Amino acid sequence: MRGWRGLFKQGQNNFTALLIQQAECAVKGLEALLVYVTDGSATAAETVQRTEKEADEVRRILIDELNRTFVTPIDREDVFALSRAIDDILDYAYSTVDEMQLLHVTPNPFLRRMVSLLRDAANEVHMAMLRIEDHPGVATEHAQRAKALENRVESVYREAIAELFGGPAEPERIVQMLKLREIYRHLSNAADRGDEAANIISDVVVKMT
Numbered sequence: 001m002r003g004w005r006g007l008f009k010q011g012q013n014n015f016t017a018l019l020i021q022q023a024e025c026a027v028k029g030l031e032a033l034l035v036y037v038t039d040g041s042a043t044a045a046e047t048v049q050r051t052e053k054e055a056d057e058v059r060r061i062l063i064d065e066l067n068r069t070f071v072t073p074i075d076r077e078d079v080f081a082l083s084r085a086i087d088d089i090l091d092y093a094y095s096t097v098d099e100m101q102l103l104h105v106t107p108n109p110f111l112r113r114m115v116s117l118l119r120d121a122a123n124e125v126h127m128a129m130l131r132i133e134d135h136p137g138v139a140t141e142h143a144q145r146a147k148a149l150e151n152r153v154e155s156v157y158r159e160a161i162a163e164l165f166g167g168p169a170e171p172e173r174i175v176q177m178l179k180l181r182e183i184y185r186h187l188s189n190a191a192d193r194g195d196e197a198a199n200i201i202s203d204v205v206v207k208m209t
Helices: 014-039 042-068 076-102 109-131 136-164 169-206
Strands: none
Touching: 014 042, 014 076, 014 109, 042 076, 076 109, 076 169, 109 136, 109 169, 136 169
């Protein structure tokens, strides 16, 4: 099995390579989450959980590199904040699977719509990281698309909450409402972290150009 350093492209700095790896994990995890909220696949749930652990290892390596590097090609505060934001996206995907299983929540169309948009946003963050060194202007375009997708997630979130609280206040329904609200909130939080990642990427591009 290749070491992490074997994944670095020639001429690409370690921090960019590691951030790309984190973003790839986020895309992989959200693709699996989309499968899970579509058909409840146990295999997809395991993929989300495994990918979250893989992403944690990449982040550990990045922080270790950051602690041992005096001068960084990107401001160290930006590297750390961007790594944390991307990691949080996948953490919320993990929490979504974990609580859906624990609370026996059945997938619904709102969950599928939100996760589909989150998957697309994670892909835009990934594309931005791939382009940030050689084509920073293109990276900014991808970051802006990620932000637009975050707005769409929030729109679906509000729609889902309105539908959730629009029915009769029966005891069994109230329990289900509370469960779903927690799941919806995880996905809304994931969207917020995607938006934060996009903002940091845009800030990095401004500093680079």
